[in-house]
Amino acid sequence: MQATDNHTKSPQTPRETHSPSCAQVLMHLLRQYGVDTVFGIPGVHTIELYRGLPGSGLTHITPRHEQGAAFMADGFARATGKPGVCFLITGPGVTNAATAMAQAYSDSIPMLVISAVNRREDLGMGRGRLHELPRQQDVSRGFCIWQHALTSAEQLPETLARAFQLMRGGRPGPVHIEIPIDLFPAPMPGQLDAYQAAPAPSLPGAGSEAVATATKWLTAAKSPVILLGGGAQHCARPATELAEKLAAPVFESLAAKGIVDEQHPLCGGANLSFDCVRERVEAADVVLAIATELSETDRNLVRENYRFSGKLIRVDIDPAQLVCNAQPDLAICADAGATLQALAAGVPDAGESRRQTAAAEVESLRHTCRSEWWPGSEGRFPWVLALRDALPKDGILVTDSTQLAYNTNHALPLHQPRSHITCTTGYGTLGFALPAAIGAALASPRPVIGLIGDGGIMFTLGELAAAVEQQLALPILVWNNSGYGEIRDFMDDAAVEQEGVNLRAPDFVALARSFGAEGCRIERPEQLCEAVAEAFKRKGPTVIEITAP
Template identity: 80%
Template sequence: MQISITLKGFAAMQVTQPQHPNPSCAQVLMHLLRQYQVDTVFGIPGVHTIELYRGLPGSGLIHITPRHEQGAAFMADGYARASGKPGVCFLITGPGVTNAATAMAQAFSDSIPMLVISAVNRREDLGTGRGRLHELPHQQDVTRGFCVWQHSLTCAEQLPEVLARAFQVMHAPRPGPVHIEIPIDLFPAPMQKPLADYRAVKPATLPAAPADTIATAARWLAEAKSPVILLGGGAQAAGKEVTALAEQLAAPVFLSLAAKGIVDERHPLCGGANLSFTNVRERVEIADVVLAVATELAETDRNLVRENYHFNGKLIRVDLDPAQLVCNANPDLAICADAKATLGQLVDALPAANSERQRHTAAEVEDLLRGCRSEWWPGSEGRFPWVRALREALPENGILVSDSTQLAYNTNHALGLYQPRSHITCTTGYGTLGFALPAAIGAALASKRPVVGLIGDGGIMFTLGELAAAVEQRLPLPILVWNNSGYGEIRDFMDQAAVAREGVNLRAPDFVALARAFGADGCRIDKPEQLGPAVAEAFARQGPTLIEITAPA
């Protein structure tokens, strides 16, 4: 007797699971993610994650489907930077993990909390080399170099503890991607307790500085004649405190690129993200006390100026990560504590500066900024009208998400931002291309603030397919494409080094036509005065708009 099974019947056999009184591992995972205040996850379902997705309906989680796993992780990155909460990805075994690797490494470089939940082959198949679908021997070895913590589940009951550890690790002292892989046979595994019995664990309280350490730092700062504050991206929550401290000390504040907007760049004591320019470096080096808060003091903080400062005065460093307190420069006083709490303690310990001293420092900062402008203008004159036009087009509470492209290198310095979490960029650190489009989607989903993406004609080709996800979500998202007909920055470097231009002059597609093919709107502009109306119209739409900018020759 011959037995035949239809494909439809076979599929049903594959996904039908016996009913259990208690929830499955996948259901508890979704429930606990909501307990940890996760509301959005990014992922592409695959044959190995079918049972994972069984837990999604009714969980309260919003699922966003990108068109590539690299886009999923970039979206999670942008979501995390805009919201301050971890971004979450669901990945399939093997190629899902390797596709997301570049974006995970970008998040690791910039200390962005990201939870990556991936499938892995059944427990009985691990390490056997049987040629199973999506099999990747030693999958966690792939992500080990750019994760702050990893775990491979070996039984379903480990899940609550593993998630608790993951969220603690992403909370402090130095966040980054966490990778949890779950064998596909564990997704449907029944748990031992009802769903309501599973609860999140509250994050640990971040440490404050000891009173005697604060007293020493306060004394040094009070006695300083020319103090300086250097602020890094780890101080996102401390904008109010650092502004108050700068006013009390009458001290200029200079920002790393990751810190843009933490202090309103219109503030008269804010010198912006100009640490790469000669006169600002000189000002840091003559300071009798430098307070460096949540910054690596790395070349990426100085926009790729390799040589570090010569700290001729006392250096006070504040960071939650003890390793960072001695990275790139040894401090005279190291404070291993939360930036917001420490700055608040210093505000309470210091008297207010007199108004005359504040006016003097404000005049000094304005003079420094004039010097910066004279240094950054040569060779960039054609781009600065576009920077001014973008500043006028971007609402005061707007978020700029930028990629590695020529115009973004100018906005890093010349475009002021006014609120924390306003500057999401990959232009330094790991510096991967293709970041801005998916990261802007993640930021727009995370925040009610207006978001503008800025990317080059070369970079957008890495992740162009994510326009489809923005269309599906009906995001009023302007994406500015700086079209300089190739990899313009590398072309300039080749010219400076007297290297023949190879591989940098690219044929670009019709971006406006492509945008419309995706269901987005599109337009092409070539004058700075056209940018404001184009961005305003894009914000008024229910869907993304690709605005192609013909770069000046």
């Protein structure tokens, strides 16, 4: 009887009798920093890392490829503004995620990548250990804003504090932290509750002299223009207020699409690539460029930059960007939101008459843009209109590099910040939209639609299984033009014989059903609304194959 009593008494848990492990402190601190979801694939090198996961309060999502993990983290970050987090194994986990990390770096997306690395005594020794890379940090050095390899477990709290300060306090991007596999179970001093997150940094405001100068120039301007970039996602209200007070047209980069409601009469949308908008920007007597690179990808691959004839004011959190691609007359290194608030408070109201005149000008520019479509895109325009009707007003559109997405960039109005998640700018990888849409759908209660081509979806098709597991009501539109249609067009334009661009696509409907998802095929734009509405009702993703005209 005594033996039975001894057997039934549960021993104290290690957390009660021992110091917490490095892995446990990591999970605890992630929660302290507001992380609730992590994306990763466990491996033999991360077994001890995952020992810290149960009971941590973190939700773990398992993709089918590490590239998918990082793309999901990217979509999660873009939908929320908070860092997306992924766990990677040593070696191939890092190299598999490299493309997605580079996309996040190009688009300034906060991403925390925590990877294993070989034991400390093996680092740099070339002993042929499992997953060994001679210099694993070199793989991600070119597309991370900061890297660090722990040499002791005690470095973890400070390392995480630095990582989050960098992602929250300046121009964001991926941070890569390597943890040797022998450190995951290493004991940490004290109790878990003693480990707390560092406070978020206060973002710098613009100096009073710079604000006064910008206010003076904008007040005197007769034909001002506001350009918004992706770094202004938190600036919807002050940007709209300033545009209304100045009676100034607003144009957005593709990364900024939706920050100002594109149905607002002063918003000219993401149409910076069109000649009529270029002429208007170049003719402005004052251009206020907020958190934008002024790069060719902001203009949808129009290489030639603007020739600003008036004064150029640039505002950016990153001082290097203030002189990149265009030299400003006034450079303000500060938080975009705080600067816009200060300017909106300082400029006088231009009056309703000027607002009506500016609104008429913007409507005329929109109409002219519609006449400047690329040759052959007229057949896609009805699909853009159908997608406009299918996407709820608070919806998020996640797009890949595919022909229909290039038209939605310009012709599909969006109404809120963080409504446009796209890889068609910057690094421009394929296969982004499916996993990024999964990340966005997990992050946000807003409805999400993914749009991807028949070529691009084959890069990350396996992530459909993760969407099925999570029971995401996620419509995935597959624009099936039997290959790499954009490259076909470029080959034709360059008089290059088509090679490698005409692909045999699988039966996407049957393929979706084999994953446990739903699938349907549509051929007419008027079928899209019903197909998307039905997809939102399901507990699980729906692949909607569109037969391209």
